[in-house]
Amino acid sequence: MAKQSTQTLTLLNQLAADEVEAAMQALAQAMQQLEQAQQQQVMLAQYQQEYEQQWQQVVQNGLKADLYRNFQGFFSQLELAVRTQNAQIEQCQAIVQQQRLRLQEKQRKQKSYEVLITRAQTSQAKAENKRDQKMMDEFASRARRARW
Template identity: 80%
Template sequence: MAKQSTQTLTLLIQLASDAVDEAMQALAQAMQQLEQAQQQRTMLEQYQQEYEQQWQNASQKGLKADLYRNFQGFFSQLELAVRSQNAQIEQCQANVVHKRQLLQEKQRKQKSFEVLMTRAETQQAKVEGKRDQKLMDEFASRAKRARV
């Protein structure tokens, strides 16, 4: 019975280990998506700053009304893109937090199975120790009777 119990726990530990590995991969992927989203926002912000500088330079020289509207319209689109990217980053951050929580949950489950395995092995060692002691006592008793 004890051997079957340890075999079952070994299987559960392996399954839990596989789940931890999968959760780690999912977390790594979520973190990579977050980093990419942040890089994209940085590029948009740099482009926005460059465009604003171009607009300021052009406005000092004097702009025609249609060119002014084009600058304003494009600048509004850039601001919208940056806000949209910020929302994307928030979603990615929430996903990273969620994946990290899942990983921690899987790790706790794996640790629980490992603790159960340790307990089962300790219990099995105690039972074997008692059995060995009983055999030794019985052997000593027989040896004593054989001498008498």
């Protein structure tokens, strides 16, 4: 019976290990998406800075009203893109945090199965030792009786 219990726990531990592996992969994917979003943010910020520099040069040289509106329209779209990217980064960071917590929970679950397996094996070993000791005592007792 104890052997079956250990086998069941071993199976559950393997399933938990599979869950840990899946959680690790999900965390890695979330971290990769966060990194990509951050890289896009850097590129947008650089582009925005370059555009502002161009704007400063054009303003110094003087500009027409329609060109001014075009610059302003594009600049507002660029600012919206930066804000959207910042929101996406925040969302990615939240997902990374969720995946970290999920991974920790799966690791705790697996660790608890490992502890239960160790306890079951220890208990099983004690029972076997006790049984062996009892058999040895009985054998020694019979041997003494046989001598007399």
